[in-house]
Amino acid sequence: NAGVTQTPKFQVLKTGQSMTLQCAQDMNHNSMYWYRQDPGMGLRLIYYSASEGTTDKGEVPNGYNVSRLNKREFSLRLESAAPSQTSVYFCASSVGPRGSTDTQYFGPGTRLTVL
Amino acid sequence: AQSVAQPEDQVNVAEGNPLTVKCTYSVSGNPYLFWYVQYPNRGLQFLLKYITGDNLVKGSYGFEAEFNKSQTSFHLKKPSALVSDSALYFCAVRVPISSGSARQLTFGSGTQLTVLP
Numbered sequence: 283n284a285g286v287t288q289t290p291k292f293q294v295l296k297t298g299q300s301m302t303l304q305c306a307q308d309m310n311h312n313s314m315y316w317y318r319q320d321p322g323m324g325l326r327l328i329y330y331s332a333s334e335g336t337t338d339k340g341e342v343p344n345g346y347n348v349s350r351l352n353k354r355e356f357s358l359r360l361e362s363a364a365p366s367q368t369s370v371y372f373c374a375s376s377v378g379p380r381g382s383t384d385t386q387y388f389g390p391g392t393r394l395t396v397l
Numbered sequence: 398a399q400s401v402a403q404p405e406d407q408v409n410v411a412e413g414n415p416l417t418v419k420c421t422y423s424v425s426g427n428p429y430l431f432w433y434v435q436y437p438n439r440g441l442q443f444l445l446k447y448i449t450g451d452n453l454v455k456g457s458y459g460f461e462a463e464f465n466k467s468q469t470s471f472h473l474k475k476p477s478a479l480v481s482d483s484a485l486y487f488c489a490v491r492v493p494i495s496s497g498s499a500r501q502l503t504f505g506s507g508t509q510l511t512v513l514p
Contacts, residue, residue: 286440322406322506322507323506324401324487324504324505324506324507325441325487325502325504326504327501327502330501340501372440372441374441384429384491385431385443385446386443386502387443388433388440388441388442389440390439390440391438391439391440
C-alpha cells in the first residue's frame with residue numbers, strides 16, 4: 283500500500299514550457315487535491331476533484347489545468363510555465379464526500395523550478 | 398470564509414521540556430480542526446484532528462491538542478519534547494459541508510519547531 287505517489291520528484295523548466303505532474307493513490311479514495319506550498323504561505327489549493335468525473339477550482343487555479351483520469355489518478359498540467367509557478371506541489375486524497383471527517387493524506391511532493 | 402493563523406513562525410524548546418505550537422481559527426459554523434507535520438523534503442503527515450466531543454484530542458507521537466471554542470484556538474502540545482520532533486507544523490480548518498463537494502482545508506502558514514538537545 284503505497285498511499286499517494288507523485289512523479290516526478292524534481293523538475294526544472296524554462297519559461298513557456300509545459301509539463302504534467304502525475305498523482306496516483308491506492309486507498310480507493312474518492313476525492314483528490316492539488317496544492318502548492320510556498321515559503322511563509324502554507325499550502326494553497328489549486329484544484330480539487332470531489333469524485334471521479336468532477337473537478338473544481340481552488341484558491342489559486344490560474345495557469346493550471348487538471349484531469350481526473352480515473353478514480354486513482356489526478357494530474358496537474360502547466361501549459362506555459364512561468365517563474366511564479368516555482369513551488370513545491372503536493373497531491374492529496376481523502377475518502378470523499380461521504381466520508382464523515384475526510385482526513386487528507388499527502389504525497390511526497392514535486393519540487394518545480396521555472397527559469 | 399474560513400482562516401487559520403499560526404502566530405509564531407519559529408518555536409524553540411529544549412529537549413525534555415513541554416512544547417506548545419499555537420493556532421487560532423476563524424470560521425462560521427462548527428470547525429473541523431487538523432494538525433499536520435512536515436519533515437524536511439517530505440509530504441505532510443496527519444497528526445490529529447478535532448471533530449466533536451472531548452476538547453482534548455490525542456494524536457500520533459505523543460502529541461495532543463486542546464480545542465477552545467471561546468478563544469477559537471487549537472494549540473498543539475506535547476509534555477516532553479524530543480529532538481526528532483523538530484519539523485514544520487501546520488494547523489488546518491474546514492467546515493463540514495452537507496453537499497457532495499470535496500471538503501476544502503484551509504492551512505495556516507506553518508510553525509517551524511526546533512527542539513534543542
